Amino acid sequence: MHTVDQENVSATLTVAAPAATVFAVLTDPTTHSAIDGTGWVQEAVDRAPLTEVGQVFRMDMYHPNHPNGDYQVANQVQVLDPPRAIGWLTGQEKDDGHLEFGGWTWRYDLAPLGPSETEVTLTYDWSAVPQSIRDYIHFPPFSPDHLTNSLHHLAQLVAGR
Known part of the structure; x- marks a missing residue:
């Protein structure tokens, strides 16, 4: 099931695991490529678990429509309420180390x-x-099915824990 609102899209799925287990997978940046499942999210550059609001974790990305194909995003943890919610802003790190965010967020509510x-609700x-x-970017930049598929990938990862 997914809903598209004017400014956000979300999907919800029941996962056969305790909330703490699901949360542990979400706070591990190395799992995000498998959760995403599109091939856009490649590899975690920062592999440390997400433990605090304000923490930045970078991901190597690929998108055929991106000017460089391969690029990197810098995500900043915005919400961290174990084991209930985790969310982050996505942006880029400039050459001078300054972070610039595009204004979109990813959030999981458990x-x-x-x-x-x-x-689990992904928004x-x-x-x-x-x-x-x-x-120059159409929002959302993926079909609503992407969120549902992503939650199914999360469920598969959690089942393996």
């Missing part, structure tokens, strides 16, 4: 449905994206 099941929000970026 609701325990008992000791071994968790309802992609672009409400803070300035018009200058909207002029």
Whole structure:
């Protein structure tokens, strides 16, 4: 099931694992490529677990429509409420080390449905994206099915824990 709002899209899936297990997978940047499943997210540059708001983790990316094909994003943790919620802003690190964010966020909300099941909602929000970026990037930059597929990948990873 997914919903598309004016400025965000979300999907929800029940995962057969405790919330703490699901949260542990989400806080591990090395799992994000497998969770994404599109081939856009390549490899975690920063492999340390996500433990605090403000923490930055970089990911190697690939997209056929990107001017360079291969590029890197810098994500900054915005929400970290174990084992209930985790979210981050996506941007880029400039040559001088300054971070610049595009205005879109990824967020996972976890609701325990008992000791071994968790309802996971993944939300992609672009409400803070300035018009200058909207002029050349269509939002959302993927079909709504992407979020559902991503949650299924997460469920598979969690099942292997």
